Amino acid sequence: MFGLDSKLVSGRLKGLGIFLGWIAGLFLIAGLTWFLTRPVRTRIIIRNINITLRNMEEVRQLEAPFTADKSVPRWKAGKAAQLGSWYSLYNTDEKAVVFSIMAEGLLAPYVIFVSPQGEMGQPIPLGAHSAQILDRLPQGILQAYINRLTAGEAILRGRK
Numbered sequence: 484m485f486g487l488d489s490k491l492v493s494g495r496l497k498g499l500g501i502f503l504g505w506i507a508g509l510f511l512i513a514g515l516t517w518f519l520t521r522p523v524r525t526r527i528i529i530r531n532i533n534i535t536l537r538n539m540e541e542v543r544q545l546e547a548p549f550t551a552d553k554s555v556p557r558w559k560a561g562k563a564a565q566l567g568s569w570y571s572l573y574n575t576d577e578k579a580v581v582f583s584i585m586a587e588g589l590l591a592p593y594v595i596f597v598s599p600q601g602e603m604g605q606p607i608p609l610g611a612h613s614a615q616i617l618d619r620l621p622q623g624i625l626q627a628y629i630n631r632l633t634a635g636e637a638i639l640r641g642r643k
Contacts, residue, residue, distance in 0.1 A: 529570065532581060532594060535609050543596060545570040549578050549639070566631045569639065572596070578639075580632055581609075584620065591616045595629070601636050603629055 525548060533544045549569035567582030576599040583590040591613040593606040606625070608614040617625075 532609060536594070536607070539607065541607065543575065543577065543579070544573050545579055546573045547571055566628070566635055578636070582628065582632065584616065584624070584628060586616045586620060593617070595632060597636055601633070603633055603636070
């Protein structure tokens with residue numbers, strides 16, 4: 484048919500098919516694992532941030548991913564705006580946003596508490612390196628992040 488030994492061609496195609504099937508299977512397993520473990524990963528992140536906040540003697544604690552639209556399932560909540568992950572707090576109407584700033588080649592995580600009126604607090608570093616970066620970070624860069632967070636919070640307030 485092709486001028487080649489058909490058994491050789493079919494053997495190579497069969498081997499290629501098996502290899503591609505294994506690759507597709509690995510991607511499928513990885514995707515399902517990532518999707519199905521999201522609630523567990525979210526709880527671990529919230530627990531670790533709350534431990535850090537307690538160590539810094541902060542009384543406010545994250546409760547769960549924030550959703551402005553109550554029709555959105557809780558497991559889809561959190562990425563409600565363009566920057567950061569939004570969380571509701573225990574026993575208050577305030578929200579918190581956890582975000583990272585890329586500085587000095589590293590991601591430095593921070594949390595900002597947001598009042599019900601949309602006023603942003605000061606960024607709280609979630610690590611020793613983040614605190615060092617916050618001290619050296621130019622005010623213009625920090626203000627650009629806060630402006631983006633403020634715009635995202637306004638979008639969230641508009642959805643209520």
